[in-house]
Amino acid sequence: MGTQTRQTLKGWLLASPLVVILSIFLVLPVIAIVVVSFWGSTAYSYYPDFQFENYTFLLTSSVTLSVYLKTFMFTAITWLLCFLIGFTVAYFLAFHIRSLPVQILLFMICTVPFWTSNIIRMISWIPFLGRNGIANNTLLSMGLIDQPLEWLLFSEFAVILAFVHLFTLFMIVPVFNSMMRIDRSLIEAARDAGASGWQILTNVILPLTKPGIMIGSIFVVTLVMGDFITVRFMSGGQSASVGRVISNEIGLLQYPAASASAVVLLITVLLMISIMLKFVDIRKEL
Amino acid sequence: MKQSDLVLQDVSKYFGADTVAVRNFTQAFEGGSYICLLGPSGCGKTTTLRMIAGHETVSGGTITLNGENIASLPPARRGTAMMFQNYALFPHLSVLDNVAFSQKMRGIDKTSRHRKAQELLDMVQMGDFADRYPAQLSGGQQQRVALARALITEPTVLLLDEPLSALDPFLRIKMRSELARLQKELGITFIHVTHSQDEALALSDRIVLMNNAEIEQAGTAQDIFNRPRTEFVARFMGGHNVLNINGKPMALRTDHIELDTTNNNASQGLRGSVSYIEYLGRAVEVTVTVPDQADITASIPDHRYRESSLKTGEHVTVVWQPEHLQALS
Numbered sequence: 001m002g003t004q005t006r007q008t009l010k011g012w013l014l015a016s017p018l019v020v021i022l023s024i025f026l027v028l029p030v031i032a033i034v035v036v037s038f039w040g041s042t043a044y045s046y047y048p049d050f051q052f053e054n055y056t057f058l059l060t061s062s063v064t065l066s067v068y069l070k071t072f073m074f075t076a077i078t079w080l081l082c083f084l085i086g087f088t089v090a091y092f093l094a095f096h097i098r099s100l101p102v103q104i105l106l107f108m109i110c111t112v113p114f115w116t117s118n119i120i121r122m123i124s125w126i127p128f129l130g131r132n133g134i135a136n137n138t139l140l141s142m143g144l145i146d147q148p149l150e151w152l153l154f155s156e157f158a159v160i161l162a163f164v165h166l167f168t169l170f171m172i173v174p175v176f177n178s179m180m181r182i183d184r185s186l187i188e189a190a191r192d193a194g195a196s197g198w199q200i201l202t203n204v205i206l207p208l209t210k211p212g213i214m215i216g217s218i219f220v221v222t223l224v225m226g227d228f229i230t231v232r233f234m235s236g237g238q239s240a241s242v243g244r245v246i247s248n249e250i251g252l253l254q255y256p257a258a259s260a261s262a263v264v265l266l267i268t269v270l271l272m273i274s275i276m277l278k279f280v281d282i283r284k285e286l
Numbered sequence: 287m288k289q290s291d292l293v294l295q296d297v298s299k300y301f302g303a304d305t306v307a308v309r310n311f312t313q314a315f316e317g318g319s320y321i322c323l324l325g326p327s328g329c330g331k332t333t334t335l336r337m338i339a340g341h342e343t344v345s346g347g348t349i350t351l352n353g354e355n356i357a358s359l360p361p362a363r364r365g366t367a368m369m370f371q372n373y374a375l376f377p378h379l380s381v382l383d384n385v386a387f388s389q390k391m392r393g394i395d396k397t398s399r400h401r402k403a404q405e406l407l408d409m410v411q412m413g414d415f416a417d418r419y420p421a422q423l424s425g426g427q428q429q430r431v432a433l434a435r436a437l438i439t440e441p442t443v444l445l446l447d448e449p450l451s452a453l454d455p456f457l458r459i460k461m462r463s464e465l466a467r468l469q470k471e472l473g474i475t476f477i478h479v480t481h482s483q484d485e486a487l488a489l490s491d492r493i494v495l496m497n498n499a500e501i502e503q504a505g506t507a508q509d510i511f512n513r514p515r516t517e518f519v520a521r522f523m524g525g526h527n528v529l530n531i532n533g534k535p536m537a538l539r540t541d542h543i544e545l546d547t548t549n550n551n552a553s554q555g556l557r558g559s560v561s562y563i564e565y566l567g568r569a570v571e572v573t574v575t576v577p578d579q580a581d582i583t584a585s586i587p588d589h590r591y592r593e594s595s596l597k598t599g600e601h602v603t604v605v606w607q608p609e610h611l612q613a614l615s
Contacts, residue, residue: 188341189374193388193439194362203390207378 030266037259046256054260063245068268071241074156074231075224078163082220083213085164086171090212091205093172094179095187110172113165122162122233129153129161154236162234167223171216178212179205214280218273225269242268289352290317290442292338292475297347297357299333307333309499311347315477315492317442320469322486323479325496326522332447334496335479339368339445352442362388367441371448373432375420381407382416385434406434410468426457433468443475450485462488483523487511495519512539517614527582528614529556535614540585542610545572545596546603555605558582560598572596574604 012019040049058064089110097103113121128134129152136148151157182205190200228243242265249258292315299307308330315321323331336342338349340361349357356364375384382403383390389399407413410430420428429449436444449465450458466489469476480486486493487507494504503510503519514520517528520537527543529536546555558576570591574582582604586594596602 183372183374185370185372185374186376188361189368189370189376189435190387190391192339192341192361192368193391193435194360195387195391199391203387204376 033259033262036255037263039256039259041254041256046254054256055264058257058260058264067240067242067245070239071225071243074159074163074241075221077160078167078224079217079220081160081164082168082171083217085168086175086216087209087213089168090172090176090179090209091201093176094182095205107176110169114169118166119229119233121166122230125158125162125165125234126153129158154234154238156235156239158234159231159239162230163224163227166230167220170219170223171213174212174215174219175209176212178209182208210280211282214276214282217276221272221276222269225265225272288317290475291315291351292317292443292477293348293350294334294338295348295350297334297337297349298345299330299337299342300345306499308337311501313494313501313504315443315475317475318473319491320466320476320489321478321492321494322490323477323494323496324483324486324522325481325502327481329496330499331479331481331494331496335368335445335447335477338364338443338477339366340364341368362391362439365442366445367436367439367443368445369429369432369436369447369449372452373420373428375428375431375435377420379419380416381412381418381420381423381431384420384431385438387435388439403434403438406438407431409437410434425453426461429453429461437472441474443477444469446476446478448479448481450480450482458485465489487523495522497522513612515615520612520614525585528580529582529611530579531611537612537614538606538610540571540583541569542606543582543584544605545574545584545586545594546605547594547596547600555603556582557601557603560596560600560602563596563598574602576604 037054038050038052039046040051040053041047093103093106097106126133130136131148131150131153133153135152136145139145140148186204186208187200190204195203226243228241228247231239231241231244232247242261246258246261246265249255249261294311294313294315297311298309301307311330311334323334325331333342337344337357340356340359344357347357348355352365356366361368375381376387379387382400385403385406386399389402394402404413404416407416410433412427412430412434415423415427415431420431423431429452446465450461453461462485465476465478478485478489486495490507492504493507493510495502495510497518502522503515505513510519511523511525514523514526514537517535517537520526520528525540526537527540529538545560556576556579558574558579560572561575561581562573564571564573567588569585569587572584572586572591574584576582584604586596
């Protein structure tokens with residue numbers, strides 16, 4: 001056996017644990033979903049088959065389009081808010097806090113919501129946003145409103161609020177990481193060249209933070225696109241998303257239909273990410 | 287006093303209550319001269335430079351340039367430009383855009399700022415690299431770009447923070463002469479921070495040697511090297527022995543020493559024995575151990591050493607001309 005072959009074999013052996021884990025827990029399930037998506041089904045049974053009915057139904061239904069549009073809307077608004085809040089928080093942590101211990105402490109505070117499950121975090125909004133919740137009572141007693149606001153809870157507002165609450169940290173972390181890598185003398189060099197604070201932000205910090213923003217965006221977009229539980233809880237069942245459609249189909253034991261929906265969602269998300277990666281090279285950051 | 291003279295009056299920098307970085311720095315720098323701020327690390331030279339640049343606030347004192355106190359102006363309005371130690375080129379911008387950065391900040395349109403930046407790049411012989419990115423350049427090339435970026439603002443004073451320290455020795459000497467040439471051509475003041483006495487001696491019209499947050503001695507290169515005022519200056523500049531003559535510290539250049547093996551002059555020199563001989567190419571450094579003195583180093587030209595028969599352990603008399611002794615305080 002030549003050295004070349006032995007090296008190749010060694011490489012494969014070293015990679016094999018990961019290959020095995022990914023094959024069993026990622027590749028096989030995806031293949032299973034793709035296979036099942038071509039199966040046939042009746043109202044009370046499903047059977048192995050190779051037919052396109054699930055896809056034909058899915059791709060010609062007007063419900064699919066409206067559900068996708070709604071999901072894109074959730075994704076876009078959530079992304080924008082997560083970006084604005086995440087960037088601001090990361091900027092504050094990275095450039096305004098000079099001492100490392102304080103930086104670490106504040107960073108830990110950002111992670112506090114993650115010390116409990118996301119279901120609990122969502123439920124904890126209910127007493128706050130409800131018809132007789134803290135928010136409405138406060139606004140009423142301040143005299144800002146005469147009627148309790150109905151749209152605070154079980155609404156799209158509540159869904160987006162919960163998304164932003166749940167996912168902003170996923171934006172803060174990579175953006176903060178990118179910002180901490182920016183050489184501070186670059187900012188001095190920009191100031192030396194006469195750049196104002198805003199010009200430093202737009203001409204130096206923002207371009208150099210792009211990879212972090214992109215990584216955070218991938219997190220936020222994939223999480224929102226695939227979510228079903230937040231939408232169900234926070235909209236009180238009144239709003240739909242792609243994830244909820246799949247979840248409902250599974251509830252009705254319509255596995256072939258659910259699989260087809262899942263495959264379409266997977267392709268959609270992969271397309272979105274590949275478009276995002278066209279704009280920024282994130283490899284430097286990994 | 288010229289408009290372009292830079293005058294620092296009692297400039298101080300305190301960090302907190304007890305840490306003094308710079309204490310009462312007072313110096314007038316003639317416009318168009320090459321100045322080196324020299325000293326060991328932590329002596330306050332970089333802080334002084336950063337205060338002139340405006341990247342560090344002054345705790346007290348005034349900095350006057352072009353007839354106004356610039357101590358509280360923002361960096362870009364001082365008439366200074368800074369070249370950073372690691373060059374601080376923007377990694378996301380091409381070489382041309384790096385140089386054009388300050389013009390872009392001033393809102394100058396793309397065509398004119400690129401034309402101007404190209405001129406500057408041509409001046410530092412980097413014209414062919416305009417489209418490259420900083421990561422694709424060598425250290426020396428990055429430095430030229432940084433220089434062009436600083437000079438595009440047409441400063442009265444260019445501030446250079448250890449500009450040569452990141453280069454390999456060969457390139458360092460090459461860039462050193464280019465800096466000197468550029469300074470003569472442009473006729474503006476260069477203030478160059480360094481911890482290398484060779485660099486300071488080679489470049490400076492005036493050296494300001496700092497130690498412990500204060501100016502230890504300021505003067506021309508010849509002044510500082512030939513007439514060190516303190517033991518610190520003599521030791522830091524190198525090439526000096528510090529002797530104890532009648533209880534007073536005296537500096538004596540290593541190349542102003544003769545080693546007498548005949549011992550005829552025993553009455554007027556110091557007797558000792560050769561403890562170490564180091565060959566340096568053009569000269570040989572001979573270390574002589576003398577009782578009741580620190581070791582004395584004599585620098586002897588190569589041909590003189592070969593004519594002599596000096597070897598380790600030999601008894602010699604260290605002799606010198608009295609006028610070469612320099613009293614230290």
